[in-house]
Amino acid sequence: MTTTLSTRDRLIIHAAQLFQQRGYHGVGLTEILETAGVPKGSLYHHFPNGKADLAVAAADWASVDLLRIVDDAFGEAVDFRHGATTLCFKLAKLFDLSGHWLGCPISSTLFEGPANDLFRTEAARIFDVWIEAVKAHGVRLGLPPAKAATSSEALWIGLQGAWTLSRARRDSSPLRHVPDFVFGSDPQ
Amino acid sequence: MTTTLSTRDRLIIHAAQLFQQRGYHGVGLTEILETAGVPKGSLYHHFPNGKADLAVAAADWASVDLLRIVDDAFGEAVDFRHGATTLCFKLAKLFDLSGHWLGCPISSTLFEGPANDLFRTEAARIFDVWIEAVKAHGVRLGLPPAKAATSSEALWIGLQGAWTLSRARRDSSPLRHVPDFVFGSDPQ
DNA sequence: GCATGACTAGACCAATCGGTCTAGTCTCGT
DNA sequence: ACGAGACTAGACCGATTGGTCTAGTCATGC
Numbered sequence: 001m002t003t004t005l006s007t008r009d010r011l012i013i014h015a016a017q018l019f020q021q022r023g024y025h026g027v028g029l030t031e032i033l034e035t036a037g038v039p040k041g042s043l044y045h046h047f048p049n050g051k052a053d054l055a056v057a058a059a060d061w062a063s064v065d066l067l068r069i070v071d072d073a074f075g076e077a078v079d080f081r082h083g084a085t086t087l088c089f090k091l092a093k094l095f096d097l098s099g100h101w102l103g104c105p106i107s108s109t110l111f112e113g114p115a116n117d118l119f120r121t122e123a124a125r126i127f128d129v130w131i132e133a134v135k136a137h138g139v140r141l142g143l144p145p146a147k148a149a150t151s152s153e154a155l156w157i158g159l160q161g162a163w164t165l166s167r168a169r170r171d172s173s174p175l176r177h178v179p180d181f182v183f184g185s186d187p188q
Numbered sequence: 189m190t191t192t193l194s195t196r197d198r199l200i201i202h203a204a205q206l207f208q209q210r211g212y213h214g215v216g217l218t219e220i221l222e223t224a225g226v227p228k229g230s231l232y233h234h235f236p237n238g239k240a241d242l243a244v245a246a247a248d249w250a251s252v253d254l255l256r257i258v259d260d261a262f263g264e265a266v267d268f269r270h271g272a273t274t275l276c277f278k279l280a281k282l283f284d285l286s287g288h289w290l291g292c293p294i295s296s297t298l299f300e301g302p303a304n305d306l307f308r309t310e311a312a313r314i315f316d317v318w319i320e321a322v323k324a325h326g327v328r329l330g331l332p333p334a335k336a337a338t339s340s341e342a343l344w345i346g347l348q349g350a351w352t353l354s355r356a357r358r359d360s361s362p363l364r365h366v367p368d369f370v371f372g373s374d375p376q
Numbered sequence: 377g378c379a380t381g382a383c384t385a386g387a388c389c390a391a392t393c394g395g396t397c398t399a400g401t402c403t404c405g406t
Numbered sequence: 407a408c409g410a411g412a413c414t415a416g417a418c419c420g421a422t423t424g425g426t427c428t429a430g431t432c433a434t435g436c
Contacts, residue, residue: 025210042384111355112210112214164295165348168312229398239394
């Protein structure tokens with residue numbers, strides 16, 4: 001599969017993976033270029049602004065990837081809570097398979113990058129797309145729009161936080177318990 | 189105040205601030221040394237392992253700082269929910285005052301650092317200290333230990349996630365709404 | 377069959393990276 | 407008074423950083 005990918009796509013995919021693992025500043029162009037098997041000239045042909053452009057493209061790619069996981073999780077769900085739970089478990093599974101280290105691809109890639117507004121705005125946009133996607137599933141599954149909006153935002157906040165804790169502990173259970181405290185597992 | 193600080197403390201404090209703003213790899217030693225007004229020799233005298241040692245010390249310092257905020261918030265609280273709410277609002281206030289950009293000092297400093305186990309373990313330890321501190325306040329305020337433990341962890345997960353979202357949006361309201369979805373603002 | 381633009385290839389660059397090392401200063405105990 | 411160790415000071419180092427630039431390859435239209 002990798003062999004048929006265009007130079008541009010190989011660059012984006014490998015960059016996305018490396019940025020997710022070690023952050024924007026934690027990965028050098030040389031390493032990205034080497035793992036992608038692409039010479040430096042090609043990078044600056046496809047991304048005239050270099051590393052920053054590549055990071056945004058990588059974040060976008062990762063975002064689309066994650067949206068597919070969201071749709072998979074909610075596609076087979078009978079109600080919102082089941083969809084959300086499936087999503088958390090899917091992400092936990094990915095986390096386990098990745099060796100208990102991968103965090104949110106967006107915060108890794110765009111937050112530790114240059115603190116310019118372009119990166120920050122792009123991160124905000126992607127988070128909103130994710131929240132909107134889950135909200136749409138909520139509405140489709142019968143939730144009132146306002147309720148769907150707050151639940152979706154709460155779910156993503158929980159996922160972000162749990163992702164961090166799971167990473168620190170190298171243990172996916174915080175991710176798996178996100179539905180419990182977003183929806184409540186026991187009476188308050 | 190700054191003038192009376194020891195070289196070591198000046199290094200730690202300035203490093204903590206810079207790491208929190210731009211992450212471990214995002215800040216060079218030169219910049220830390222310049223803002224702290226400390227020559228390179230002193231750094232390697234106080235921290236023989238250089239940047240990595242300094243980052244751990246900075247994270248520890250930031251952790252103690254945050255623990256003080258936790259104790260302040262819960263010290264005056266009549267019940268757990270009020271303490272937690274005060275904590276979230278205090279952090280939101282700090283976030284606002286910082287220009288809507290500061291994130292969690294630990295994830296900034298230790299997560300984008302060298303992906304070695306020392307950093308990761310230290311991050312996990314500090315998170316656990318925070319969770320334990322809030323749990324203790326919960327127990328003191330009458331919660332059953334098990335309930336205090338899960339609530340505390342949920343609170344910190346919510347704070348972590350909300351911190352991220354607040355940063356992306358440059359808006360502290362996610363931080364202020366953490367209590368709502370940790371304790372529930374409306375019936376499920 | 378040849379000109380053209382898209383793309384690849386990598387040598388090369390100044391700047392910066394984290395880190396080492398030696399020299400010098402300051403403050404003690406004696 | 408002086409020796410010792412803690413600490414400061416910054417020159418210096420090789421490696422690596424992101425980025426530029428020129429040369430070359432390749433497919434396509436004419």
